[in-house]
Amino acid sequence: MQSIAVLAGPNKRSGLISHGSSVTWDLWIYDTSFSSWLLPRRGTRAFFTSHRNSLEAHISLVKRTSCSALLLSEKPLPVARHILEDWPMEQVTTPDLDFFLGEELVEVVPFPKTFEEVRNEPFYILHTSGSTGIPKPVPITYGSYGGMDSQLLLPSLGHKPTFLSYVRGKRVFFALPVFHAASLNWTIGLALFAGVICVLPPPMPLTAHLASQIFQYSQSYGAVMAPSLVVDCYNNDTYCVRMLQSLKFIVYGGGMLPEEVGDVLCHRIRLMTLMGSCETALLPHQMLDDPRDWEYISLSPCLGHIFRNDRDRLGNLTIVRQRKYESHQGVFSTFPQKEEHAMGDLFEPHPLKPGLWRFRGRADDIISFTTAEKLNPSTMESIIQANPRVKSAVIGGQGQFQASLLLEPREYPRNAAEEQTFLDQVWPSIVQANRDCPAHGRIMRGFVMLTDPAKPLPRASKDTVQRHAVFKLYVAEWGSLYERQARLNPTSKGPMVPSSAPPGKPHGNPGEADDGSVLSDKMASAIGAIVERKISAALDRFASALLAAASQLYSMSSSVSDSAPQETRSPAGGVACSEGITNGVVSAPSTLSAHAAPRDHDSKKRASGRLRQIIYDTLAENVEVDDLEDGTDLIEFRLDSLQIVSLLNAINAFIVRSEQPVDLVQIEAIYSNPTVAKLVAAVVE
Known part of the structure; x- marks a missing residue:
């Protein structure tokens, strides 16, 4: 028995054709014209694949279910063409929702079988969410x-x-x-x-x-x-x-x-x-x-x-x-x-x-530490995510000596000072999570890091974070975090137990404080975190002072030559307009942020180069870029919907961080400017 694959675009909903699952056509025939195509295929299983799946997932699912036809909405996603390139199938365009809600009578399709006759026959095919890898088809x-x-x-x-x-x-x-x-x-x-x-x-x-x-x-x-x-x-x-x-x-x-x-x-x-x-x-x-x-x-x-x-x-x-x-x-x-x-x-x-x-x-x-202790992170993550400034929280530490925390902010800090403010605002929630967890699972301040705006956390179709994919995506960052802490505090490289015990005396419980070396390691670890926090705060204050001094010097040097009756100059030489800036997003394309440098030819050139590199780096994580050039059409280059989201996030992160005087771009901008050159020009020039 073969399957029919249905790919629904995000802006269309044809009957049940965007639910990410499937139903047997024995039960669901919507209209006579459509049924004329479906009726000869009665008994064929229909498999509905989510438009949020990656291209790799789409290909795997249609192959594993032996799909023979692809049902598309009137405006199919670009990824449909790439699916058909890897797995050729018959293409059928489905009507939109209004067609199915029409008042015309439709042909009744009888279903004469009893429940006992079909108890073990497929009713539809679902696919798993992909929390642990490529989604798998599940015939129900x-x-x-x-x-x-x-x-x-x-x-x-x-x-x-x-x-x-x-x-x-x-x-x-x-x-x-x-x-x-x-x-x-x-x-x-x-x-x-x-x-x-x-x-x-x-x-x-x-x-x-x-x-x-x-x-x-x-x-x-x-x-x-x-x-x-x-x-x-x-x-x-x-x-x-x-x-x-x-x-x-x-x-x-x-x-x-x-x-x-x-x-x-x-x-x-x-x-x-x-x-x-x-x-x-x-x-x-x-x-x-x-x-x-x-x-x-x-x-x-x-x-x-x-x-x-x-x-x-x-x-x-x-x-x-x-x-x-x-x-x-x-x-x-x-x-x-x-x-x-x-x-x-x-x-x-x-x-x-x-x-x-x-x-x-x-x-x-479950997280297993090198101390042989274990931690279930779900409760702690739930408490931390209750903080309105946190979008997602993922606790790691598998195979390490203690837990660490990856935070995805709802609004990304734009500089070190804002990042410190963000951590200070979230820290009470972390303290609350630490209060009710086992001692070996507590999050120390030096073991907290933020996600990269250009690398959003992978999510399953039900919008839950795909933990295994997160660990894979941020493997380098997690490794660097533990290496940095190991350098700051050498005693934290291994389990908090003595490296050797006196003859005949077994190692004690790592959580007990009756062993002097255990207590010493704990104190050293705590002291190391405190010292790191103090040094980090001092460096942030020093950097802020330098920035303020530089801004003041720039303002003094430019006040003679720069004058504008309708505008006031900010300390850094930017234009302070009445619209202002809301939540770090420029309110109008003509408005410069408070710290933006004048957009001369050299600054545009530097910004163009940085954005161009960011786009190529982001694409390299998803597609083969050896043959990609500035004028190559990205959609034609097999860029699917998930990869477009990653690219969009990377571009907007650049706009925020480099304080470009433009609005954050929407996904339509990528479809309208599908080449690297056009994207750079739309943002910078």
């Missing part, structure tokens, strides 16, 4: 999806009400990427089985501002949101109030919600977390009685699950095959050879209430 059977349908039966069997029974017949806003598996799994499942009216976001980036408008006008009973979006709405007074006034419940999934946010919201709105996977769809979550238990899940016993002891006294959620629960264990229709299925999610039990479990991270997120 009718039996797997049937496990979600059976959840509505549980209350009639004497069990607690499930989430499906709670939202039955209600209107729910799904603030999830429409190309993500959860959007397809949950929207189709809730719509078909529970009669839920699913409100989907428009085809544009889903911001807190846009979500707030949907809260206000969609009349949704509740919303399913990513934790980051919940935090963004919470941090804005207007959006937070509107969210609480408009909705009756909030469901978050795909990650952890900071406790300080959830503990406030749970007193004003029903707050809960749900989980599932490609293989299981939505798990049978029982509704909780106490709103203070918002972090915990309670799964129906009909799932036949256990929390198998893993590490750090956490339980790995595992579904064990049992014949009496066959109709509720859909995962074993997808994997008929398995007797149990481990989800790979680690939970801790409620200290007082049996049956309630709180998510604490993935089994593969």
Whole structure:
């Protein structure tokens, strides 16, 4: 049985054709003209690939699913051509959404098979998010999806009400990427089985501002949101109030919600977390009685699950095959050879209430230090990311002697002074995270670094950070961080235990302070961090003083020759206009920032050279640049949508850092100026 690949552009949504997953055409025929092409292919599996996949991922998926046709929107992404170059297929253009919402009657396609006949047949094909590498296709059977349908039966069997029974017949806003598996799994499942009216976001980036408008006008009973979006709405007074006034419940999934946010919201709105996977769809979550238990899940016993002891006294959620629960264990229709299925999610039990479990991270997120100690970073990262100035936080240290922290700011500092201010503002959140973690996992000030604006953190389709890809992308920076700390504090190169022990005396626990050498190492490590912090602050003050003195000298030397009736000169010789600068972004193309040097021919030439090199360096990370020239069309040179985002970030970082008097460029600028020469000219000249 072959597959049909569907690639949906970010600005079009054709029926279900941008959900990042797939449905069998036996169930979904939208119109007679389109069905004339599809009907001869009844029984063919359709595979919907996310437009956020890299070209490598696209090629891998279509090959592994043996795709024979590619369905495209009316304005397909440039990457479609590159997919077809590597894997030739038939091309079919799909109508847009308005066509499918027309009032004309469509042909009814009968489905005469019984559930038992198709239980183990593919219903659709999903692909994993790529958190651990190239996304993998996962054929989902009718039996797997049937496990979600059976959840509505549980209350009639004497069990607690499930989430499906709670939202039955209600209107729910799904603030999830429409190309993500959860959007397809949950929207189709809730719509078909529970009669839920699913409100989907428009085809544009889903911001807190846009979500707030949907809260206000969609009349949704509740919303399913990513934790980051919940935090963004919470941090804005207007959006937070509107969210609480408009909705009756909030469901978050795909990650952890900071406790300080959830503990406030749970007193004003029903707050809960749900989980599932490609293989299981939505798990049978029982509704909780106490709103203070918002972090915990309670799964129906009909799932036949256990929390198998893993590490750090956490339980790995595992579904064990049992014949009496066959109709509720859909995962074993997808994997008929398995007797149990481990989800790979680690939970801790409620200290007082049996049956309630709180998510604490993935089994593969555990960090092992050279001290033989381990750390689950999820809770710490969640606390740090609650800081409104932090977009993402990733804790590293695998194979090292202690933990380190990589921060992705929401607004990048433009100089050393602003970077120090940023760290000072985030440090209380790091202290809070350190307070509740084991001593060996605490983040010291010298082990914090910021991401490079030109190297944004890789993210999966559900907008979660791809940890393994982050470690690979920043391997050099992490190595330099530990090498620098080792030079500053030689005692921190290895485990904080004696290098040798007296005969007959085993090494003690590294966390105990009864060994003088252990205490000495800890003191040396702390002192080293303090000294480094003091020296760094002194150097920053010295650099700031030099910059101020230089600016004053420049102002004195230029005041005689430079005069402008409509403008006032800044100390550094820039133009201070009434529009000003907001959040480090120039407000108008004609406005220079407060520290920008006059844009003479030499400065333009230097800036052009720097930007040109940045563009080539960024491209070198993604494509072969040996044959690339200044006049080469980048789109024709196989630059796909993900690589364009990286290039866009690199150019905008240059604009901010070099204080170019232009607005930050939008993605359309790259499509309009698809060569290196044109991009440089658009920014600098």
